[in-house]
Amino acid sequence: MKVSISSNPAQSRQVRQQLANPDESLTYELGKAVQELPPLYTRLLAGTISVMVFGTIAWAYFSRVDEVAVAQGELIPFAQVRPVRSLGGGTIQQVYAREGKSVKKGDVLLDVEPEKTKVIDADIARLEKSSKLIQDDLNRLEAERSGNGSAGTAIQDEFLNARLKAFDEQKAGAEAEANQQVAAIGEARTRLSRLEENLINAQENLKNARKNLENANEQERGLRTLLTDRAVPRLEYIRAKDNVTNAEDKVVSAQDKVVSTQKELAGQLDRIRQSEQGYQAAKSKADGLASQRQSEILTTLTKRKEEIASMKGQLDQSRKQRELSKITAPVDGTVYSVKATRGPVQQGEELLSILPKGEEVVLEVKVLNRDIGFIQAGQRVKVKMATFPFQEFGIVEGTVMKVSPNAIVEKDQNGQSQGPVFPTRIQLNKQAIDVNGKKVELTPGMSASGEIVTRKKSVLTFLIEPVTRRFSEAFQVR
Template structure:
């Protein structure tokens, strides 16, 4: 009965399946794809294990001679009166570079010139005094020697007279004794005795006069000899005083001339690298007028590094250099070696003075780099490097494998955790 209730088609429809059986499709080149994927994974793993990454620190600097440039600076404010040099000129030592004048004009004329004229007059007067002093010294010595000779002669004569007067007194006394004896015997009168006494007294007085003259001559002779001994000392004292005055005037003349005009000369043999002033220009004290590059000077790179990177820099380290005047994309990179690192950081003002960069805001260390070549191959010829050229430098501060860079945060985290 149930079979008659539903039609046969309904039973057949229920027996029909909507979904078929699962069939897996494998393309014929599936193994090639699997091999490529495995190879890529292997290469990536090998790259992480054996590959490395170099961390570089880039800094800027400038090329300068190893001994530094010779800066020709004005010693005082004034006007450039002469500037006979130009860029590229070869100079010998002491060659004239410039003349700076600080002459001031007043209603009396050129002040420095007037001062120089007065100082020359004073100098000439002192030179005349010095000449006259020499002549006076010669005349004084000659006069003293003549006086000494004359006094010596007088002394000899007075000694002779003194002996004669002494003999006269002895004879007068002897004669007086005889007259007194004769008076006792009645052969001479009192008048004769008195006359003889007067003769003896007169001889004594004349002897005393000669004695005083001898003393006077001896004193004069002693004074003359003392003057002869003192005259050279007096002469040299007076001469030294005049020479000291001459020295002071000469110093004043030099100082006045230095304020009036200064000739700037080359301290060493070299080449004019730059002329920073022109004739007729007013310059200040300390202002650079010209730069001189010493002959046979080797250039070196002076690089400024911040304190963040200086800890990884050491002498002997190789450096990659890129000269701003020779683009590295066209002329390639150059190389050098670190030779010296400053012991202390330079202030921003000092860095600006070396590099000319006024944008520096933090202390920096100076690194000196000896460059491998003093020229660059450009357009088929060697072009010499010029001082003052800008240079960029790459310092290799750290080199690690790739996996070390990847794991570095984990290592840092482990160290922090251990603390």
């Protein structure tokens, strides 16, 4: 039902009485209120709405948010974990270690009843002997590095002297080779000087030969004129022609001499360059022998120190196992990958692993095939730990370290194939979470999700992108 809106109060009451429907009455009142607004208020209302609309659009256009690729994964050790193995056969009585548990050096991990005490004693004797040999070798290497003439034992002193003698011989050989090249350069330069003198003489001889040829030609032409007038004997003219021929031969010979001397000169210059290169190579070799030797000594020292550290750890563990029949932690760290169970155990069998204290953990995620094209090293990552809800404990910032170029096939928690995924390692900016004022270390095995920031997009793009995608697909599907 349509009614006209009047400003007369009597007519308004009459119209309201005619509008029995509440909705029609509300529409009437609203239209009347709008008509009764002053023109200035109407324009202000329209302007305010326009400013809000355009301001919202501008904010959505200029505001940037992160576009992320979400990948699931778990924390893994960044460095190699230290395995704990059984030094002898026996029976595991009790397993105290649990995955994720922090342990200190000397903490009891397992109770093992040795199968044969003699085996443990033999291992201890072997380890002690090996440790002594390595320590003697370390003393000899330190003496060799510092230039000390004694390594502590007769055998090592003999070995040290042999090494020093071999180095001196090698250095003397390199210096002799350099001196030989210097002598060769000197001889080559002396010969070069002679060749330069020979070239000057050959060029002078060529010049004289050409001048003699010119004189002989001039004499032959003069005698030819006189011979026509029968003013000279024919024999004298023949001698003049012979002189021309001889002069031409001498010119050719002089030219050949100049060319051959120039070739010898060029060859001698090449030999000098080769000798100079040989000298530089020999000199570099002689100069680098000392630094190369020090580098080799330091490398060997580092390797032997690692060996003796590992050997001492095994020796301490064997002694304690012999005395207490217990396997203890060789270093401070976190228990990782417990494989031991109660029952028989073989010699050399790996029982568990320990992540040394201070070693970092990284997040390894599986990036889906659809996202891998946007992932590269150095990108920022927001890591959300499954154990610690990010709404309460926040996120852990990280950076993409390495993206595997090879895909693997993984299954999700429901056993369904995710298709090809790419293992990607993320370095974490912190290794602990603050929980109620206490630092809780992140340990291997914790699951987490990584939101890799691939680029910045405007809010407006996020809003209109689904519409444009649907619009584009509408003209492509059948």
